[in-house]
Amino acid sequence: MRISRTRTTAVAAVAGVSLIALSACSSDDSSDANDTAEATDAATSDTTGTTDGEFPATVDTKFGEITVEAAPERVVALGWGDSETALALGVQPVGASDWLGFGGDGVGPWADGLYDASPEIIDANEPSYEAIAALEPDLILDTKGSGDQERYDRLSEIAPTIGVPEGGESWLTSSEDQVEMISEALGMEDAGDQLLDDLDAKFEAAAEAHxxxxxxxxxxxxxxxxxxxxxxxxxxxxxxxxxxxxxxxxxxxxxxxxxxxxxxxxxxxxxxxxxxxxxxxxxxxxxxxxxxxxxxxxxxxxxxxxxxxxxxxxxxxxxxxxxxxxxxxxxxxxxxxxxxxxx
Missing domain, CATH: 3.40.50.1980 (Nitrogenase molybdenum iron protein domain)
Structure with a gap:
């Protein structure tokens, strides 16, 4: 069964950005990361951030259909979880936001070792558009966030930007939509489907065992x-x-x-x-x-x-x-x- 992620409407103030940005603040506790090789086996890209899918690729978003003309080589991932989704597909962003304050490469221990070179860390809430432009991206991922029009407009002036889906405003982009949109933009739809299928299988196994x-x-x-x-x-x-x-x-x-x-x-x-x-x-x-x-x-x-x-x-x-x-x-x-x- 494909994970169901029902969307609701605008978020109340108490559950807005402050809750999201703080929703899993790290303590001093840590755990060893599980082997992530299985999660990335389905990816068809190399480790330089380029992909071998079919292009041009078109992605439906709240801001209309966004066309990615050629395989992206320099990806900036700004949305909540966007960088880990790209990494799971075998693509290494050159810039990324660290929403949960992990430090280092801005990802959790489950994604340790998936970068060959550390990304430039971009402030999550108030990104520096100058810093993003300096990275010379050919694709910007911002699929899970507030869906702010001004933010999207400024990002899209720099590079094609995959913003939130229709109904995904106020942080309500589903995990399924996030994977599907990013894999489409990277020309890796089959790999994205495999990631979701593998996760569904893990949930099904756990549910059936209990x-x-x-x-x-x-x-x-x-x-x-x-x-x-x-x-x-x-x-x-x-x-x-x-x-x-x-x-x-x-x-x-x-x-x-x-x-x-x-x-x-x-x-x-x-x-x-x-x-x-x-x-x-x-x-x-x-x-x-x-x-x-x-x-x-x-x-x-x-x-x-x-x-x-x-x-x-x-x-x-x-x-x-x-x-x-x-x-x-x-x-x-x-x-x-x-x-x-x-x-």
Whole structure:
């Protein structure tokens, strides 16, 4: 089954750029990266950033049909997860944004070693258009972001730019759309399909191995400096758990009916609304102990009964990022934790 990524409409202020940019801040914890060779075997490009697909290639976006006339040789990847998607296809961007503050090449440990030469790191929220132009790109990827028209216009003056898809504004580009758009632009549609098929197979295997998760309720929760919240359909964290067979907590689902967002805020006084068959939570910009040592959190029945998982560090980043590489890593790490929490 192909991963379903339902899009919703404009995001509420509380779940805007600040939440996205901080949604998986790294802690001091780290994990060894899994072998990424399998994820890139399907790619048909060499390691210089060029591709051998059929051109011209046309990609549908919110800003119209974008035509890439020839195989790109210098790619700049600016959107959330765009650089990892290109790397999974065997293409190494010359410039990229480091949304989660990984440092180094701007990618998580699951993508370590996929660059031969480090990219120029471009500020995620306020990119330097002069710095981008200096890299002389022949393709710019900006498939997951706000869908801002002015940003797109300035980027497209530099090089053909693959912006968000129709309906993908406010960070709601699906992981599937991201892979499909980038693989189309790179002339590597078959390789993109293979990446998605391989990830679908991993989800299916995990779900089939755990029939007890089918129809069990879940809450994808977070705590940040301003309070608590939970994710809704269309967010990578929600979709991750849904693909494993879990159903949305009905109380959170009700809250979501009144917002045009992928996120709902929940006050400490209403924290029992998070209660579900299993809760997966992570901190944003705060210490993990502000969740695990919170008395109200610990009083939630699911938490008190051991049916909760709190993730941080690299796993939190992988769970939130939604690239094929990071999601495969998150599956390997999080599934055993969910097994323990749902016994």
């Amino acid at each position: 029939p007890e998760w089918d129809d069990m309720t879940m809450t994808a929760a977070t705590r940040y400096s301003e309070g608590w919240g939970a994710y809704l359909e269309g967010d990578a964290r929600f979709d991750f758990l849904e693909e494993l067979g879990f159903d949305q907590n009905p109380e959170v689902e009700k809250l979501g009916e009144d917002v045009d967002s992928f996120f709902v805020s929940i006050s400490s006084e209403q924290l029992d609304l998070l209660d579900a068959g299993v809760i997966v939570a992570f901190p944003i910009g705060i210490e993990t102990t502000e969740i695990t040592e919170d008395a109200v959190w610990k009083a939630i029945p699911a938490v008190a009964d051991g049916h909760s998982v709190v993730v941080d560090g690299d796993l939190s980043s992988a769970y939130s990022l939604g690239s094929t590489l990071s999601t495969a890593y998150a599956l390997d790490e999080l599934v055993p934790m969910l097994e323990d929490a749902t016994k």
